[in-house]
Amino acid sequence: MNLSTTLMTILSTTLVYAAPLIFTSLGGTFSERSGIVNVGLEGMMVVGAFSSSIFTLSFANALGDAAPWVSFLVGGAFGCLFSVLHAVATVSFRADHIISGTVLNMLAPALCVFLTRIFYDGKGQTPEISQGLGTVTVPGLSKIPFIGKVFFTQTSMVAWAAIVVAIVCWYVLYRTGFGLRLRSVGENPAAADTLGINVYRYRYLGVLISGFLGGLGGAVMAQSITLSFSISTISGQGFMALAAMIFGKWNPLGAMGAAVFFGLAQSLPIIGAYIPGLSGINSVWFQVAPYLITIIVLVLFLGKSVGPAADGENYIKSK
Amino acid sequence: MKLKVKSSWVVPLVAILAGFIVGAIIMLIFGYDPIQNYSSLFDGAFGGVYSIGETLRNMTPLILTALGFAVASKAGFFNIGGSGQYLMGWFGAIVVALKFSFLPGWLLIIVSILAGALFGGIWSAIAGVLRAYFGTSEVITTIMLNYISLYFVNFAVKDWLAGKGSDSSPNIAAKASLRGDFLENLTANSTLHWGFLIAIIICFIIWFYFNRMKSGFELRSVGINEDAARYAGMNVKKTIIMSMLISGLLAGLGGALDGLGNFQNISVSNALPQVGYDGMAVALLVNYNPIGVIFSSLLFSALQIGGMSISVYSDTPTEIVSIVTASIIFFVAIKYVIELLTKRRKKNPQKTAVKNEGAGE
Numbered sequence: 001m002n003l004s005t006t007l008m009t010i011l012s013t014t015l016v017y018a019a020p021l022i023f024t025s026l027g028g029t030f031s032e033r034s035g036i037v038n039v040g041l042e043g044m045m046v047v048g049a050f051s052s053s054i055f056t057l058s059f060a061n062a063l064g065d066a067a068p069w070v071s072f073l074v075g076g077a078f079g080c081l082f083s084v085l086h087a088v089a090t091v092s093f094r095a096d097h098i099i100s101g102t103v104l105n106m107l108a109p110a111l112c113v114f115l116t117r118i119f120y121d122g123k124g125q126t127p128e129i130s131q132g133l134g135t136v137t138v139p140g141l142s143k144i145p146f147i148g149k150v151f152f153t154q155t156s157m158v159a160w161a162a163i164v165v166a167i168v169c170w171y172v173l174y175r176t177g178f179g180l181r182l183r184s185v186g187e188n189p190a191a192a193d194t195l196g197i198n199v200y201r202y203r204y205l206g207v208l209i210s211g212f213l214g215g216l217g218g219a220v221m222a223q224s225i226t227l228s229f230s231i232s233t234i235s236g237q238g239f240m241a242l243a244a245m246i247f248g249k250w251n252p253l254g255a256m257g258a259a260v261f262f263g264l265a266q267s268l269p270i271i272g273a274y275i276p277g278l279s280g281i282n283s284v285w286f287q288v289a290p291y292l293i294t295i296i297v298l299v300l301f302l303g304k305s306v307g308p309a310a311d312g313e314n315y316i317k318s319k
Numbered sequence: 320m321k322l323k324v325k326s327s328w329v330v331p332l333v334a335i336l337a338g339f340i341v342g343a344i345i346m347l348i349f350g351y352d353p354i355q356n357y358s359s360l361f362d363g364a365f366g367g368v369y370s371i372g373e374t375l376r377n378m379t380p381l382i383l384t385a386l387g388f389a390v391a392s393k394a395g396f397f398n399i400g401g402s403g404q405y406l407m408g409w410f411g412a413i414v415v416a417l418k419f420s421f422l423p424g425w426l427l428i429i430v431s432i433l434a435g436a437l438f439g440g441i442w443s444a445i446a447g448v449l450r451a452y453f454g455t456s457e458v459i460t461t462i463m464l465n466y467i468s469l470y471f472v473n474f475a476v477k478d479w480l481a482g483k484g485s486d487s488s489p490n491i492a493a494k495a496s497l498r499g500d501f502l503e504n505l506t507a508n509s510t511l512h513w514g515f516l517i518a519i520i521i522c523f524i525i526w527f528y529f530n531r532m533k534s535g536f537e538l539r540s541v542g543i544n545e546d547a548a549r550y551a552g553m554n555v556k557k558t559i560i561m562s563m564l565i566s567g568l569l570a571g572l573g574g575a576l577d578g579l580g581n582f583q584n585i586s587v588s589n590a591l592p593q594v595g596y597d598g599m600a601v602a603l604l605v606n607y608n609p610i611g612v613i614f615s616s617l618l619f620s621a622l623q624i625g626g627m628s629i630s631v632y633s634d635t636p637t638e639i640v641s642i643v644t645a646s647i648i649f650f651v652a653i654k655y656v657i658e659l660l661t662k663r664r665k666k667n668p669q670k671t672a673v674k675n676e677g678a679g680e
Contacts (some may be wrong), residue, residue: 040395085649095652098397099398106600110641117636118349235590236466238327239399243459284474291463298460299453 004149010264011150012135012272015159018263020045020221022162024241025248025255026169027079027213032250034206036090036188037097037312038254040083040104041214042238047082047220050112053229054119056129068133072158072219079215085205093312107240113231114248125230127262132160133222134219157222165213167255173252182206186308189315198317199315217241234270250307265290329661330654331604331611333517335618336438338647342639347457360640363628364621367560372509374617374624376581380405381616382518383573384598386525387566389607390547391443391457393529395542400446400461401570402595403468406588408571409578410472411438413488413585416495416578417480424494432517432575439571440564442468447563451556457563465591480585483588497580512580521569525609530566538562543680556583570595597623619644 024041031038052075059069086104089095113124120126138152173179184192185202193199218234226233240262247261248254269286343353364374384401391398412435419427442464449455480488497512504614505511528535540548541558573594578585601619605611626640650657 039399091655093653094655097632099652102596102599102603103645103652105596106641106648107645110645112637114345114636114638114642117638119637122634122636232590236462238464239462243462243662246456246459282474284470287470287474288467291466295449295455295460295463297448 004146007150008153010267012154012156013267013271014260014264015156016135016263017222017266018260019156019159019162019224020066020217020237020243021241021259021262022159022166022217022256023220024214024217024238025244025259026166026252027210027217028242028245029173029210029248029250029252029255030182030213031206031210032245032311033308034182034187034203035189035308035313035315036086036203036207036210037101038086038207038210039101039242040086040238041210041217042234042236042243043101043104043106043108044079044083044211044214045111045218045221045234045241046108046240048215049222049230050078050108050116050218050229050231051075051078051215052219053129053222053233054116055127056131057126060130065131068131068223072133072216075219075222076212076216079218080212083207083211083242085216086143086211087204090314091203091207094316097312109231109234112229117231126228129223129227132227133220134224145310156224162220163256166252167203169252183308185315189310189313193315193317196230199317202280203315204260214238214241239286243294246307249293262290262294265293327606327608330651330657331615333657333661334604334647334650334654337644337650338643341646342643345642346635346639351633351639356633356635356639358591358680359628359632360622360625362625363547363631364625367507368505369507369509370624372506372511374620375515376509376511377578377620377624378616379512379514379580380573380577380594381598381601381619382522382612383576383614383615384570384595385442386521386598386609387439387573387600388599389602389609390525390538390562390569391566392602392607393542394538394558395545396457396543396559396566398443398446398451398461398563398566399458399575399599400443400464400567400595401598402593403461403465404442404567404570405449405577405592405595406468406472407438407442407572408435408574409467409582409592410475410574410585411435411571412575412578413491414474414475414480417488420492420495427492427495428497428579431491432572435575435578436572439574440568442571443567444560444564446562450563451559454627465595469588469591472585475608476585476587481578481587491579495579497576498582500659509582514576514580517576518573519613521572522609522613525569529609533563536576553568570598573598600644603648604651606651618647 024045028038028041052071055071055074056067063070086100089100090097116126117124135154135156137154142148142152173183181197182202185197185199188200207257219235222233244258244262245255247258268289269283274284336581346353346356363370365371387401388398412431415434416427416431419430422430444458446464447461449460476488477486497514499513502511537553537558540553541555543572545555575639601612602616604615622640622644626637629635630637
C-alpha cells in the first residue's frame with residue numbers, strides 16, 4: 001500500500017469514528033457552558049441513534065437519497081426532546097445535575113429497546129439500515145494529486161460537517177452576544193441575572209442545544225458505524241464525548257480536536273494492521289493506547305482542567 | 320428530630336411509588352397488564368426461597384459498587400470507574416484463586432478476596448493520585464481506566480488464563496468458592512454465597528467510617544469544601560487519594576465476591592459490566608447513606624431478578640423494569656418538588672413553605 005492510500009485510510013477511519021464524538025462533545029460544551037453538568041450525553045446519543053434508525057427504516061423509500069440526512073436531523077430533534085427532561089429537572093426542579101444525567105443514561109436505553117421490541121415483534125435490534133451516511137468520494141476535488149486522494153476520496157461527509165459545526169459553535173459561543181450571555185450564566189448566574197439576563201431561559205437553551213447535538217451524534221453513530229439500533233449501538237461514546245469536552249477545556253474547538261484525537265485512537269486497532277512495522281504488535285496495545293495516551297497527555301500537558309465557575313450549581317433566584 | 324428521621328424516608332418512598340406508577344402508565348399505553356406484570360415481578364424476586372436467594376446474591380455486587388461510588392461522591396469526586404474497578408477486582412480474585420490453588424481453602428479465599436479488592440483499589444487510586452498531584456479530572460481518568468481494564472482483562476483472559484480457542488478461564492477450585500452447602504440447602508440451590516454477608520458487614524463499616532472516624536470526617540469535609548478543609552489543616556491530597564482508594568477497594572471487592580461466589584471464573588466481555596453503573600443509581604436513591612444502600616440494593620436487585628420473569632409470563636419487554644428504576648431515580652432527583660408537595664400539605668400558608676424550603680437548601 002502506498003503512502004497516499006495509507007493516509008487516506010487513516011484519515012477516513014479517523015473521521016468516521018470522530019464524527020459522533022465531535023457532535024456530542026459540542027453538545028456537552030453548550031450545556032456545561034450554561035452551567036448545567038451533562039453526564040447524560042450517552043442517553044441523548046441513544047435516543048438520537050434510536051429515532052434516526054427507526055425513521056430511516058420507515059421512510060427510506062419515500063425520501064430517497066435525502067433519507068440519511070433527514071433522519072440524521074430527526075435524531076437531533078428527538079435528542080433535543082429527550083433533553084427537556086434534564087432541563088426541567090435541573091433548571092426548574094433544582095435536581096442534582098449528576099443524578100439527573102444518570103437518569104437519562106438509564107432511561108434512554110431502557111425506553112428505546114422497549115420501543116424497538118414493540119415495533120419489531122419482540123426483537124431487541126432493528127433491521128439493518130440500507131442507506132446510511134457512508135463514505136463518499138467528492139467528484140472533482142478527489143482528482144487533485146495527493147491531497148485529493150488523502151482528503152476527498154472515500155471520506156465521511158458528515159465528519160466534515162461536524163468540523164464545520166464545531167467552528168460555528170465556537171463562533172456562536174465566543175463571538176456573539178448570545179454566546180456571551182450563555183457563558184455568563186454558567187460563570188456567574190447571579191451577576192448575569194442582575195444585568196437582566198434570564199438565567200433559566202439560557203440554561204434551558206444550553207441543555208436543549210446539547211440534546212440536539214447529542215442526538216445528532218447518536219444518529220451519526222447509527223447511520224455510519226453500526227447501521228442498526230440495538231442496546232450495543234451506543235456503548236460508552238457518550239462518556240468519551242464527555243471526556244473530549246473536558247479534554248478540550250469546554251471549548252468547541254478544543255472538544256473537536258480531542259474528539260478527532262479519540263477518533264484516530266479508536267481507528268488504530270483497525271488501521272494498525274495496514275501500517276508496515278506495526279502489524280506485528282499485539283492488538284491489545286492498539287486497543288489500550290488511546291485511553292493510556294489520553295491520560296498521559298492530560299497529565300503532562302493540560303494539567304488542571306477548570307470548568308465554568310458555576311457548572312453544576314443550581315441557581316435559585318431570590319425575591 | 321423525629322420529623323427529620325421521617326422526612327429522609329419520604330423522598331425515596333414517594334419516588335419508588337411514583338416510579339412504579341410511571342411504569343404502570345407506560346404498560347397501559349402499550350396494552351400490557353401492569354398488575355399481572357408487577358405480581359410476576361414480585362413472585363420472581365421473592366416468590367420462594369430460590370428466588371430470594373437469587374435476589375440476595377444479586378445484591379452483593381450492587382451494594383459494593385454503590386458504596387464505592389458513595390465514598391468517592393462524599394469526597395466530592397465523580398467516580399464513573401466503578402465498572403472498571405469491579406472488573407479488575409473480579410480478574411484479580413480469579414487469577415489468585417487459580418494460581419495459588421495449593422494454599423489451604425480458608426487462606427486461599429482470604430488472599431483471593433484481598434487481591435481482588437486491591438486490584439480495584441489500585442485501579443482507582445491511580446485516578447486519585449493524578450487528581451491530587453496534577454489536578455487531572457477524575458471523570459476522564461476513570462472513564463479511560465474503564466476501557467483500559469476492559470481490553471487488558473479481555474487480553475489477559477484470552478491469551479493467558481483461558482485455554483486455546485476458549486473465551487473463559489477454567490473454573491476455580493471448589494475450596495476457593497464462596498458458595499457453601501448451608502446456603503445452597505437453605506435456598507434450594509440458588510447461587511447465594513457468603514459474599515452477601517461480607518457486603519452487609521461492609522455497609523456498617525462504611526457507616527462507622529463516615530460517622531465515627533476522623534478520616535471519614537476529613538473525607539466529607541474535603542467533599543463539602545476543599546479550601547476550607549485545607550485551611551483547617553487537613554491533608555487534602557492524602558484525603559483525595561484515600562477516598563479514591565477506598566472507593567476502588569469497595570468496587571473491586573464487589574468484583575472479587577461476584578467472581579468467587581457467583582461466576583466461579585472469568586470470561587471475555589464485549590462491554591463494561593453494567594453493575595458499575597447500576598451501583599451509582601443504588602447509591603443515589605438513598606443519598607449515599609451506607610445503611611440505606613442495603614435497602615436500595617434490595618429494591619434494585621429485586622427489580623432485576625424479578626424483571627426476568629415478566630417476559631416469561633407475558634410478552635411485555637423486560638426493559639419496562641429498567642424504565643421503572645430510571646423513573647424512581649428521576650423522582651429522587653427532583654426531590655425538591657416532592658418536598659415542596661409534602662410540606663405544603665402540612666402547612667397552610669403556601670408562601671412560608673416555599674420560603675422555608677429555600678432557607679433549608
